Amino acid sequence: MIASSTIDASLTTQSLTFRPGETPVSFGVSVMNRSDQFASFQLEILAAGANDQTGWYHLSPEVSTAKSTGDRTDFQVKILDSPIPDFVGTVNLMVRVSSPQLPEERRLVLRLTLEPRIESNHLRLGLPIQHLQVYPRNTIDIPVTIKNVGSQPTEVLLQCKELQASWLVGGAERRLEIAAQSETTTTFQCQPAGADQVPSQNYPFIITAQNREGHTLETQGVLEVLPVGFMQFEAQPQRQRIPAKRPWLPNFRSPQATFQLMFQNTSNLLQTVDLEVRGQDAQRCQTQVDPEQAVLPLGEITNVDLTLSPRRPWIGWSQKLKFEVKPWLSDPRLGSCDPATQTLLLKVFPIIPLWLLLAFFAMLAAIIFRPTPVTHLAGVNAVQLSGTSGRLPLVLSAADDCSIRSWGISSWGTLEPEGASNKGASTQTCTEKQPRSGKGLFALTKQAIRALALVPVNNNQVFAGLENGSIQAWDINEGKPLYTLRDPTDETSDRILDLTFTRNALTLYSGYGSGKIRRWQRTRDVRFSNQPKVFSLPDRFAYQVWSLALSPDEKTLASAGQFKRLVLWDVAKSQPRQLLAEPAQNRGENDFFWDATFAPQAPILAASDSDGYITLWDMSRCTNLPKSKETAAGLLPQQSCTQQSRWQAAETSVRQIQFTPDQRWLVSAGDDGQITAWPITSTMTLDSTRKPKRIAILPNRVTSLDLIANEQGMWVASGSEDTQVRFHRFNPQ
Structure with a gap:
């Protein structure tokens, strides 16, 4: 046959005896390649009458490696179990030898004798009910049947596993003595916990039975905890x-x-x-x-x-x-x-x-139909804030429209026109426009007003410096004009740019556009004399005097103005000395010291200029330059004082500065519309450890400024070129 010429196979034995449950038996199969090519071989064991042809034996190797002609492969077959469950007798096993490379196959037959299985466990275990249902906290019995089919009585240990031990009433174990050839039933009582601890679901459990010999049986069931609650x-x-x-x-x-x-x-x-x-x-x-x-x-x-x-x-x-x-x-x-x-x-x-929408329409209507606000008709040049006059609180303002207006401070912290036109005052304005309202119109003059000064302490009189060089005085409480001062030797109508009083109100100084300064004297309760003393410089040093300031001891009068000239006058001797101010650049006819002021309780002079700088000098540490050098250079007598601080307060002109009474702040205002308080140290220098405080930011140039202290802090009044007079509060804390 062709098959015998290519595959040669033989068995190590022709028959075997096997008892299921005992030691497995085995036999060998030897396969030789008789073909003229490489070939691998595999075995398949078939049992006559068996439904399942797998799992009851084990083959080694499962498939051989490729063999050359004449090479042999030895297979080992181990019988693990009966190919036909519960069968006793002889069954033929067919050994089928095949190769993927060869078309032929070889079949061999072995006789397998199956002996009866030796039964070692005589127990039978069962669950009459395999699916049980119970509500949380309810009790249910799990019945278990166990049968002894042996010829001897036996002791059995029953255990209920997988369920929580706390659920099993009486424990998870039972010990039973079961007679031969008898059956008994026992129960495990189960009580699940409350609904908040036991979710509704299936809980599988296992019942195991173990005899003295250690043989164990088990069966499975399910306990379903039913849903409850809301x-x-x-x-x-x-x-x-x-x-x-x-x-x-x-x-x-x-x-x-x-x-x-x-x-x-x-x-x-x-x-x-x-x-x-x-x-x-x-x-x-x-x-x-x-x-x-x-x-x-x-x-x-x-x-x-x-x-x-x-x-x-x-x-x-x-x-x-x-x-x-x-x-x-x-x-x-x-x-x-x-x-x-x-x-x-x-x-x-x-x-x-x-409500806001209604308020908006109401405000819009008020704006459309509101009366024309009371203001000056031209730029404001001076403001004075009085805290001691009979009509307190009071703000007086003067402007280029030749008017003086009086303002009261309302409970809302705003300025309201106060009073009517004073009796005897002019009713003609120096502009083409006429006042819109007489309310708050203190006085009208025929000349633009450049400066205002209140009599110190009582604040019961106000003096106004006019464009034509005249000084007019009014009684504030009675609201009537008093008299006019004018130097009879002045033929130039020299305009007045600033006024300042001594503390005893017996002396009044006035500064002029020509550079002259006049000192007006009076005795107590008597009007000023019309014969002033004139302080003047040689014509070649003339300059516009925009600001006057008296030192705390009133021995020195500082005048500041055009060409950034700052002159210190010895009041007793009427002798001037020009203060050397550094740096020396920017001193043309369009460069100014706009304002100068002394600290209230210290010999410190502050000045603001057209470049936006503020400078502080210590007047107690000054030295005079030798007269020989001054004469040789054709200069005014020069004085050099220690510069305490210098900082840029704005990019444009700073027109007004004023110390607060406690000297802790210096308030400035100018062309940028900002009113700022600068912190000052106890040594009278700029305090770099504290930030400056912004009092107000106005839309136009601030031309005038005044302040007084009260229990609430500082009251600040300002005038600007947009004809407005404004009131501000400043808390220095």
Whole structure:
């Protein structure tokens, strides 16, 4: 045959005897390659009458490696179990030898004798009910049957496993004595814990039985804990509003409201919840749920945030929105939540409150129909703030419109015109325009007013310096003009730029555009003499005197102005010395020291200039330059004083400066419209450790400034070229 010429196979034995349950038996198969090519071989064992041809034997190797002609492969077959369950007798085993490389195969037959199985375990274990059901905290019996089929009595240990030991009443073990050829039934009593500890689900368990010989049987069952309880549903709060607080002002930052939904799981079902927002108004807003799908643990309260974001109208009436929230549970065996839905109410206010809209229209109407405000008709040149006159509080202002106006400080902290035109005052203005109102019009002159000065201490008289060089005086309390001062030797109508009094009010100094300074004297309670003493410089040193300042001891008069010239006058000797100010650049006809002032209680002179700088000098540390050098250079007598501080307060001219009475601040104002308080140290230098304070930022150039102290801090009055007089509060703390 062709098969015998290519595959040669033989068995190590022709018959075997095997008893299931004992030691496995084996036989060998020898296969030789008789072909003229390389070939690998494999075996298959078939048992006559067996349904399942696998699992009852083991083959080694499972497949041989490729062999050359004449090479042999030895297979070992081990019988593990009966190929036909419960069969006793002889069965033929066919050994089929094949090769993937060869078309032929070889078959061999072995006779296998199967002997009866030796039974070592005589126990039979069963569960009459394999699926049991119970509610939490209820008791149920798990019946177990066990049978001894042996000829001898035996002792059996029963155990209930996989269930929690605390559920088993009386323990998880039973010991039984079972007679030969008899059957008995016992029970394990089971009581699950409460609903908040035992989720509703299937709990598999195992019953095992073990005899004295150590043989063990087991059977399985299922204990189903049934669902019980309910899901409580609340919403806190049920009413909300947007914005949350009463909307007195426009509110753009409250576009949403969040409701807290509370779920208390008093059941034994592990749940997740989805929320549905229903109702006609649900389409008018966006909803957000956090968390989107909440897990509801047993016996706990779980919070879910529902955020509603409606579209808020800009104007109009408030809107009332109504929503219905329906929760959907993942396990509906116990029905829906209790209650099934919650109703939420949301009141939405417009972004602009109605009252504010009405107030806007009312304000608009007031602006359209309001009376013309009382102001000067030209730029303001001087302001004086009086705190001691009979008409306190009082602010006096003077301007290029040839008028002096009086202002009272209202409870709102604003200036209001106070009083009417003074009797005997001129009713003609020096401009083409006429005053819109006589309210607060203290006086009219025929010349523009450049300077104002209040009599110190009593503040009961005001002196005005006019464009034509005259000084006019008025009684503030009686509201009448007193007299006019004018140097009879002045034929140039020299305009007055500044006025200043000594503390005893017996001496008045006036500074002029020509560079002259006049000193007016009087005795107590008598008007000033019309024969002033004139302080003047040689014509080649003439300059416009924009500011006058008396030292605290009133022995030195400082005059500042054009060409950045700062002259110190010895009052007793009428002798001038020019203060050397550094740096020396920018001293042309358009460069100015606009203002100079002494500290109230220290020999410190401060000056502000057209380059935006403020400079402080210590007048107690000054030295005079030798006269020989001054004469040789054709200069004014020179004096050099220690410079305490110098800083740039603005990019443009600083026109007014003034120390506060406690010397802790220096207040400045100028062309940039800013009124600023600069901190000063106890050694009278700029305090770099403290920040300056911005008192006000005005839209136009500030031309005049005055301040007084009171219990609330500082009152500051300012005048500017936009015809406005303003009042400011400054807290130096």
